[in-house]
Amino acid sequence: NKILRLLLGDQLNSNHSWFAKVDDSVTYVMMEVRTETDYALHHIQKIVGFFAAMRAFAEMLQSIGHQVIYLKINDSNNLHSFEANLEKMLKISDYTKFEYQLPDEYRVDVMLRNFTSGLSIPVSVYDSEHFFTTRTELGVFFQGKKTFLMESYYSALRKKHQILMEGDHPITGQWNYDSENRKKLPKNHKPTTPLVFNTDVSALMDELLENDLKTIGTIDAKQFIWPINRAQSLQLLDFFVAECLPFFGSYQDAMAPNEWSLYHSRLSFSLNTKMISPSEVISSAIAEWEKNPERIAYHQLEGFVRQIIGWREYMRGIYWLKMPEYASFNYFDHHEKLPDWFWTGKTKMNCLKDTIGQSLNFAYAHHIQRLMVTGNFALLAGVHPDEVDAWYLGIYIDALDWVEITNTRGMSQFADGGIVGTKPYVSSASYIDKMSHYCGGCYYQKAKKVGEKACPFNSLYWNFYDKHEDKLANNPRIGMMYNVWRKMKPEDKTALLEQADYYLKHINTL
Ligand code: FAD
Ligand code: DLZ
Ligand code: SF4
Incomplete structure (x- = not known):
């Protein structure tokens, strides 16, 4: 009896029943592979964090007597995908069984199901023994x-x-x-x-x-x-x-x-x-x-x-x-690109400069920064949810598809049309000012809606509601906003929409 057990980079659960006793017939395999480093443009701290934690986990297992094969990123025998490495290992050694824990990510789940369906040895799948609830x-x-x-x-x-x-x-x-x-x-x-x-x-x-x-x-x-x-x-x-x-x-x-x-x-x-x-x-x-x-x-x-x-x-x-439909939802049919400054933090908007700046420095932003600053702006700017997902999946140390996509595409971009949220999380400057100390130090003026230095959130906010009236006006949580919008003087509405149009056309200079 010779068992090969796969451990993924997000399966570092030392209390898992697999590790309750040392078993000489079991070999664990962990691997640093390019398919995982390259599925998004990653923050360096995310890659270092995952690899450092994986290496520490492998060493811990070895120190208590478990057998571990660990493929490092520069190992010459590393074929750089889970399947290719596993296929080679199973071919050159006489393993009698392959085992893995349920992955958290749909993509990896499909890959492992396909991979194991072609194996001639028995396969067992285990729970990851982490969550309160099962998948279903x-x-x-x-x-x-x-x-x-x-x-x-x-x-x-x-x-x-x-x-x-x-x-x-x-x-x-x-x-x-x-x-x-x-x-x-x-x-x-x-x-x-x-x-x-x-x-x-x-x-x-x-x-x-x-x-x-x-x-x-x-x-x-x-x-x-x-x-x-x-x-x-x-x-x-x-x-x-x-x-x-x-x-x-x-x-x-x-x-x-x-x-x-x-x-x-x-x-x-x-x-x-x-x-x-x-x-x-x-x-x-x-x-x-x-x-x-x-x-x-x-x-x-x-x-x-x-x-x-x-x-x-x-x-x-x-x-x-x-899943998998969730990954293609685009309720508002948005198609724009992310502004260039999402990758640098170089914008005059203080809330975005600070949030993106700290994300680049620490691979972290807290929930309201993700939802009501970067997410809010991306939604108001009509960015394609694929672009927004890719950014969040790459930049945050905690980003894994299962929790990133539901939060980003769902909660923050409302691309699921209201599965996880009952209304889109958009706001003008007033919410950001209510919850933060950003506006005081900003180049833009929070109370100004049109004209020089008007805060972009203000006109983009009304532009969003105007553009998506057919999809949102009947939502009981938003109907009120449409009453305000409809009662606004036509010239004020036009000025707001023109301001928004100007900002959207010059988005990279904001
Ligand atoms: P705390 O504020 O201290 O909260 C404690 C814990 O609660 C977190 O560690 C987390 O495990 C859990 N939690 C809190 N909010 C959520 C939530 N909305 N969904 C799931 N778990 C939650 N979280 C991720 O773990 N990975 C992601 O890729 C991710 N992407 C996000 C993208 C967007 C657009 C938004 C709005 C939120 C995202 N979140 C994500 C949820 C949340 O922002 C982070 O979990 C949180 O900021 C992590 O920091 P913390 O540990 O200090 O959280
Ligand atoms: C996030 C990540 C990265 C950057 N690299 C690896 C890796 O090289 N090897 C690995 O096993 N896991 C890595 N991970 C975590 C995986 O993306 C995660 O385990 C799968 O997506 C399953 O959720
Ligand atoms: Fe952000 Fe507008 Fe406030 Fe500036 S004024 S910090 S852009 S909300």
Whole structure:
């Protein structure tokens, strides 16, 4: 008996039952391959983060006695795709069985199903033992329903897993604390300094430099900021619950210049690679709240639990229910290109300069920056969802198709016509100003709609509604905006549309 087990770069779950005992008949294989580095124009920190974490995981497995074959990016025998490497390994060795864990990505799932269907040895597929829900659970839950409300899935999962529950009721009697969770950062409030790791990854960086990899963004390879193993991931979790959780809910939608992390956990990379599990993240947050209820108000905790039990599991369920069609949805039939400055951050719009700038520097932006700054602008500018997806998939350290596409194409671009969101997340300057300290330092004037230095968000916002009236006017959550638009003086409307047209024609100079 000789088993070959594949481990993908986002399957670094040391608590998986595969690793419960050392078995000499099992060989694990991990590989750094160009098909994975090149499926998007990646941030250098994403590639380094994945490779460093994969290497650390392989070393950890070897140190406790497991047999691991690890193909590095520069190994001369590396054929640079999962299938090609596997095919060769299975040909030259006498493995009697091939095993893999369910991948999170549709593309890899199809590839592995096709690949294994041609094998002459038995194949077994295992769960990745990470998520609260299975791939199909959401589909079953919403069967026969017209809408897919995150809120109802979230409460069902809270009940099923008895998280912050007393029987069938939420412990405080209330599910939702959104009204307490949308505060601007007070002036002169200095958020906690983010914990970063300063790991020296320069040897790995040198290997990457020998390749012709095309990447974006900056890196300090002597002081790599992201967690690359379970111990660092747990350290980040401890830091989060101690320092950030007390403020998480209140300021989860807030934005401020040069504050790249605020009270966010930055656990998405550790979670998506499975170095830590959603269940231990939730348990740790709840335990801290139980220890310090006077320091951590309940709504701060619930706001965080909702992201993980709610949004994360929900997005995964939608992905598996709606793929592969989801990847081609384009509800508004948008076809524009992303402005050039999405790749450089060189724009006079302060909110976009800051958000794109920090994305290039840290491979990270928090949720509201992704949704209401870059996503909002791309939607107002009519950019093709393929372009928007490719940008998000490349630039963020936590970006994996299953959670990137549902958030980008779905929640942020409304390209799914309203599966994950009930209305498009677009705004004029007033929302950005309400939630951030960006507008004060901007070249553009937030209150100005037309003319010199008018904030582009203002005219683009009305232009979007005007252009898509047929698709949006009947939406009960937006009808009100059309009343305002229809009552506007015709000359004001024309001026707004002309302003928007001018900005769209000169988009690269904004
Ligand atoms: P926190 O604010 O600390 O939240 C805690 C955790 O909750 C996160 O680590 C994440 O696991 C989960 N979470 C929060 N919001 C969501 C959400 N909407 N969907 C799924 N999980 C959520 N998240 C990714 O993990 N990968 C992506 O590629 C990704 N792309 C996005 C693209 C767009 C356009 C938008 C609007 C959101 C995207 N998100 C993505 C969701 C969210 O922005 C990130 O999970 C979050 O910013 C990660 O930072 P954090 O760990 O500090 O999160
Ligand atoms: C993101 C990523 C990158 C950049 N490189 C690799 C790699 O070389 N080898 C690998 O196994 N995984 C990598 N990953 C993560 C994969 O994209 C991810 O495992 C699959 O998409 C399945 O979700
Ligand atoms: Fe962004 Fe407009 Fe505010 Fe400038 S004025 S920061 S462009 S919203």
